Amino acid sequence: MKSKKPPIYLGTGSTAGAVALLLGLLSPSPSSAEVIAGWDTFSGTGAVTPVPAPVTATDISASFVTTTEQQAWNTVDERGASSDGTWGTSVGPPAADTTVGTDNDQNLELPNATTGGTITMTITNSSGTDIQLDQFHMDTLAFRPKAARTYTLEVLEGGAITAGNVYSSESQEIKSQGGPPPDNDQGDDVDLDLTFLEDSTLEAGGTVQFLLSFSGGDGDGSGGHDLWVDNLAVTSSSADSNKLAVTLTPSNATAGTDFSVTVEAQDGSGSPLAGGLSQDTQILITPSGSGILSGKNATIPAGSNSVELTLQYTVAEDITLVASQLSGDLLAPSAESSTITINAGPPSVLTVEFSNDPEMNDPVGNVSFRVNDPADVLEVFAISRDSVGNFIAFETGASFSLENISGGLMASDLVDNMDGSATFTAAALGTANIRASVSGLPDGNSGLITVEEPQFRWTAGNGAWGVGANWLDGILPTFDNTTDLYFYDEYTSADQIFLSGNRIVRSLNFTQFVDPTAAGGLGIRYVQNNGAQGGPRNLTIDTDSVEDPAMINVAAGAEANINLGNVNDAFIPDNSENYGDTILADDLLITHLGTGNLIFSRPIAETEGSKGVTIDSTSTGTVVYGGANTYTGTTTVNGGVLRLTGDSIADAASLVIDGGVVDVAMDERVAGLTLGGTAQPDGVYGSSNSAAPVPDDVNFSGTGTITVGPPPVDEGIVISDISFTNVGEITITFTSPTNVDVYGSIEEDGFDWVLYDEDQPPGTYVDPFATTPKGFYILVPTGDPAP
Structure with a gap:
């Protein structure tokens, strides 16, 4: 997260006098400090072609090049870029670019736990006057802890100012953001003083090179453990002597x-x-x-x-x-x-905390436990603090009690240790607060302590559902109509997991940690052992309630694509012999608040009866139907986007749109359509980008159309004509919904039928009867039993 105050860093000068001067001059950059060279957007990585500085003072030229120890630097946008308009803490002039998320050039990234890399900046002064260099600046943030988070800044030999080390950070000093940053101003604002150098003047015609080196990455290729760098700059002072x-x-x-x-x-x-x-x-x-x-x-x-x-x-x-x-x-x-x-001021408040260490300030907020898990034991301490939170004392004479109890919790679930601490054990479902009391101070209360049902949460990388070690606490889910599954842990890098058996669940829940920098996306493959030889496995959505639907929930922070079925044609061809389906035993409610797509790449089918799918009105994300679905219940879109890619809704099923948009990528047919509570007449519907006769851009988008009306009657195979030609041939003209196998017989009674040709397309079939013309023909759908 962004520092509450600008960080002040000490350089390592070569003399005691230089260090003393540095201590006197370190400060946040004032607005009187002008950026002479700065990179707030990036035209490349510098790995092959130097990257010119988009911001330079008059008659200043600057560029940088990069090196890497493993994976190459790349340019990214949005989350790694800073939008606060400053260089470190310097406001310029000029201000730094605040744009994020529009082009893939907003900042540099050293990806996937790469052990280290460098940025070498070259600045040349062609202005004709000497320039007094002031500070070096950058914004930087590590997304997940295995990134290269240790750094040094050096002035290289042979330039116009004093060479040597400017700053060496502590190990892993760059802060690590464990989950997706909530905005674009979470990085460290780094300002490093240059005036302590014996010579910090960039003379007219002079050139200086700065080497910025990063190290300390784990080097194991962990997805999403990335270093982000933005707003690199060198400033000079324009304030004269005042x-x-x-x-x-x-x-x-x-x-x-x-x-x-x-x-x-x-x-x-x-x-x-x-x-x-x-x-x-x-x-x-x-x-x-x-x-x-x-x-x-x-x-x-x-x-x-x-x-x-x-x-x-x-x-x-x-x-x-x-x-x-x-x-x-x-x-x-x-x-x-x-x-x-x-x-510190006088004691003012009593707090319930996780530690009695004076160096810690760790109050017990809202805490959730899973019932009867042996690990769910909480020890708390009574701490007195002044009005602004400074530690005063560990109050060993404090007493404890469990208050506001609900559910099956009891007062005895909290044991007062009679030494200023207490121990809570999660023994039943319910909620409560832990209260500490001591004479002379108001009581202190913890946040809400909640004891919940056991939770089945995926905590592994790639792997099988049938392995207990892949789930929280090593507990294998029961896989029935009471099972709720949660995906996935903060540091999980899974992009391909598989069912390894036919599975039943009540709900699938994808949390805020599903992140595209951790992996290409989360795919749940409907196979036994992740190979075609394993065979298909189905995921059945079922609930133990006669009223409530089964659910799929995607949280607001989930950014990766989530693929149910995870079809991979290059690895396993997409057919029913290889992949299973999503099967509805009950109606399904989808709430999709994430920014990635929720994709059903295999068909959605149903058990007995008619089952439907509803997208909740709070949804903002996109649901993609990628399979030829066969469920016959109503598809209801109340929010978000439903993308149809062809045969997405069964011809005999209905579509209801009461909010959100249906994006029609390929032509579809449905039996009925309701818009905003009003049933629509039969016809063709779609957006202004489609061939729909009356465009509707409120309810639809995409280039495809939806035809509303009963499906065409399947009359089966109809022979309309058999004709004999003069050249010894018989031509059969026929219509059929499928290709056919052709059988012939010279006897009307049907004995002695002979297979003549297989897999013939509808239209005309020519039988070169040679010397034995057939008197009678039967056409059978390809693959059906012989007559």
């Missing part, structure tokens, strides 16, 4: 209470700026610690040279402050202030 200074600070303050500091605008000699500022100038105060600073923005009025700020800070620790300018007169950022010791 600067800010934090001039008055307290030596001590209390967390959560007010204290005052003064910020002054000074000239290069450190004197108050004569005559004051020419315009109102906004400033920002940034702390060095891990807490949150309130009151950090202020304005120095025009004509004045200082402002007093009233601040509050949340964490009990030593901090320093840096002032930087956001708008108005150009002012260089201040040096760090003198140290302020923030002390």
Whole structure:
């Protein structure tokens, strides 16, 4: 996630003096820092052709090249790209591109746990004037922890500024986002100071090369363990010698209470700026610690040279402050202030927490357990904290109780250990809260503790449903009409799993962790052992309720395509001898909130009676019918998109659209159509992109049409004419819904029928009777028994 404060990094200068200078100058980049070279979009990876900087100052040229230790860098879009408009924390000018998700060039990606890679940036100054380099910036985020998350920045030998190491991160310092980022501003904002270098001036005509190296990836090819990099930039200062200074600070303050500091605008000699500022100038105060600073923005009025700020800070620790300018007169950022010791306030609240470690702040929120799982034991501790959350004490004299109990839980499920801790055991279904009490403080309560039914959740990579080790806690599901299956765990990289038996389930549930960067998509293959020789296996959707439908649920964060049937023609041909079907023993309700497609690539059939499928009104995703479905119940679309790809709805079945859209990819026929609660007359329906005589773009899209009306009557095989020619041939003219086998006999009584030709198409059949003409013919559908 995005840092609550801009990170400040220390370079490794070659002398003590250089380090001391660095400590004095590190700060968030002010708006007076101009981007001289920046990459906020990427025309390539740099692996073959250098990537030019799309943002450069006048008469500056810049490009980069990359190397990789395993899989190559690539350009991606959307989630790895930053949309906050800054370079690290620098606002420019110019601002960084905020566009995401439109082209495949928004940021760089080092994919699939690659062990490491480099980016070498070359910047040349042809402006005719010297440029004082200020900072290096980037936005970076690891999606899943096995990515290359350790990095260094170096200045290479032979350039215009001092060569050597600028910064070496801690191991795996780049943060890892375990699931899909909720937005595009979750990355680390990195600002690395360059002014501590003995020579940080890029002279006129000079060139400098920066080497950015990433390492620490696991190297095992794990899908979705990717490093994302965006908004690479080098800035220079344009503020001349005027600067800010934090001039008055307290030596001590209390967390959560007010204290005052003064910020002054000074000239290069450190004197108050004569005559004051020419315009109102906004400033920002940034702390060095891990807490949150309130009151950090202020304005120095025009004509004045200082402002007093009233601040509050949340964490009990030593901090320093840096002032930087956001708008108005150009002012260089201040040096760090003198140290302020923030002390914890008096105890104010009692909390129920997972740990009694003073370094931890881990309150017990909502927690779910599965009933009678031996692992479902929770130990909690009573902790007192001040008004802003600083640790005060582990309250060993606190007492515990279980409150707001529902279901089968009992007060005795929580044991007070009489030492400031308690132990809860999940022994029955229900909910409750854990309460801690101590004299002098309000009671502290946990979140809701819920004990649920056992859950069958897929936790493996590729594999078979019939293997217990592939499921949560190694417990093999029972596969009956009470079975709810959940796919899949946060780090699962499965893209191909298979039934390994005929299976029955009540529901399939696909969570927010189904993610296209983890694998190409999740496919559930309807086979025995993932090979054609294993034979087909069916998935039956059944429920133990006489009223409620069976369900398929796709959560809002699920981004990958989900393929039920997972037909692979190149590996196993798509036919009934190889794959099973989805069989409805009850009606099916689909709720699809994800962004990937839910695909039924094998036919949907039904057991006895007529079964239907409904797409819920809350759905926003696309359901794709890829098989020739035979269920005869109504298909109801109340939300989302249903894509029909040919023979998707049985000719004798009906379609109801009361919300959402039906995307008709190929021509279809249905027995009845209802739109918005009104039955429609027989006819041809479709969008303006189809051949429908009256286009309807509200209910339909796609190029195909839907014909509404009873299916054509199948009259079977009809011989309309038998004629003898003058050249010893007999021509039979016939119609048939299928190809036919032709039998002939010279006797009307039907004895001695002889197979003459197989698999003949409808139309005309010519029998060159030679010397023995047939007097009588029978045409049989190809493959049917002989007469």
